[in-house]
Amino acid sequence: MPNDLDEWFIHEVLPAEGALMRYLRRNWRDASEWTDLRQEVYARVYESAKAGLPERPAAFVLATARNLLIDRARKSQVVSIEAFAELDDMARDELTPERHASGRAELAVLIDALEALPPRCREVVVRRKVHGMSQREVAHEMGIAEDTVEKQIANGMRALADALFARGIGAGIVKLERKLRKRGTDD
Amino acid sequence: MIESNKNAGAIEAEAADWLTRQDGDDWTAAGQHELDAWLAADTRHRVAWLRLRAAWRQADALRGEPIAAAQRAPLARFSTWRIAAGVALACAIGAQLVHMQDDSRVQRYATRVGESRLVALSDGSRVTLNTDTRLRAARDDARTVWLDGGEAYFDIAHDPQHPFVVQAGASRITVLGTRFTVRREGDATRVLVAQGSVRLSEGPASIDLVHDQEASAHDGAIVRSTHDRASTERQLAWREGRIVFDQTTLQDAAREFNRYNDYQIVVDDPGAGAIVLGGSFAPTNIDGFVRLLEQGFGLQTKRRGKDIVVSR
Helix, strand or coil: CCHHHHHHHHHHHHHHHHHHHHHHHHHHCCHHHHHHHHHHHHHHHHHHHHCCCCCHHHHHHHHHHHHHHHHHHHCCCCCCHHHHHHCCCHHHHHHCCCCCCCCCHHHHHHHHHHHCCHHHHHHHHHHHHCCCCCCCCHHHHHCCHHHHHHHHHHHHHHHHHHHHHHHHHHHHHHHHHHHHHHHHHCC | CCCCCHHHHHHHHHHHHHHHHHHHCCHHHHHHHHHHHHHHHHHHHHHHHHHHHHHHHHHHCCCCCCCCCCCHHHHHHHCHHHHHHHHHHHHHHHCCCEECCCCCCCCEECCCCCCCCCEEEECCCEEEEEECCCCECCCCCCCCCEECCEEEEECCCCCCCEEEEEECCEEEEECCCEEEEEEEEEEEEEEEEEEEEEEECCCCCEEEEECCCEEEEEEHHHHHHHHCCHHHHHCHHHHCCCCCCCCEEHHHHHHHCCCCCEEEEEEEEEECCEEEEEEEEEECCCHHHHHHHHHHCCCCCEEEEHHHHHHH
């Protein structure tokens, strides 16, 4: 069961996921590797924190990401290393975790994420989380196998995690777009 | 403790399985023991599990919210901002549904470039027209329509006695009750099924498609491919006023944007065209996309009349 380090990870590191994903998107072209990189960053952050918790977790997450990208770039020799030599100005703007949102705002994000689930998956998750039924009760009421309920719940929690932490693949980009628009003049 | 041969998706799937078992009715001490061993085996296991667990716990905040389990109308799941975005999109381009009856037997529907519209047919079926689309419906037979160009998503009212038929050029799609999208690309017709099954025929060739399957019919031949759910959802995101890319090459992304805009992105460099990108975009915000290419990917863009030329 979760220890103190786990609690620290949940409350201090996960809220930086939006900033982390934006950093990876900006600095690593192969989108198919973003999820792997994210996980590798988390694992490295968690490992280092065993020796002592960093004072500024979000900054530490981004610095870890940068080091990882440099390692990868050296290994693959396809991308110029200078690309990540500095955390760019945008990443610096993002150093403050943004997800200490109000409960209501968080609920709105949850509901949005819930509504974006595929219909069958959504039905299962609503019964389990909104109506508080057990998995078995959900299976019984929907007339489907418990295996099917399990599969939908597994899919549902993955989709909810993406929506909540990175705000989905779109949210980061949407925010980036907004930022770019602010810088632009013709919009 | 960090091995490198398993990818993040596989680990996340395992973490989700563990959490689902923990969330279930038969979680045992033995299961806990196995889980502890799995968590201890690799730090990547632990962080993936913590991440999903935190999200799943956070979802407890949904308890008691006024949310119904069943989702009746397929369009009811639009969140408010999406509706707002859709309305804004429609207003911004002054879109207007062209809806005219040139004779008493045929009803025509059309959308302009960048527009998207919902059409209710008299049998209870709903059709969402994507950008630059033309559709005809027979007045005396609500179960037959002709897709003359563009793309449309069909949510067909179930009626086993009367199959619903979409004629798309030389292709014919026959269904009983289901959801799918049909897209015309030149002489080719592409069909992607979201739910249920459909029969696609062209000349003598004919195949049945089920959910998440896509087929392309061209010149009497039909090619079928199978997607995962997420990919199907991405391809249908236009119904919610978005286009979504995931590991999409810039070349393909540009082609998709160009369907929705009078301005056309021209990728003038095979290297740049092969760049892979992801994200969710408002299809008519071509300026935002171009700036993303410049600032996010370091590409050069130049305007040449109605073309926006992209190069390294």
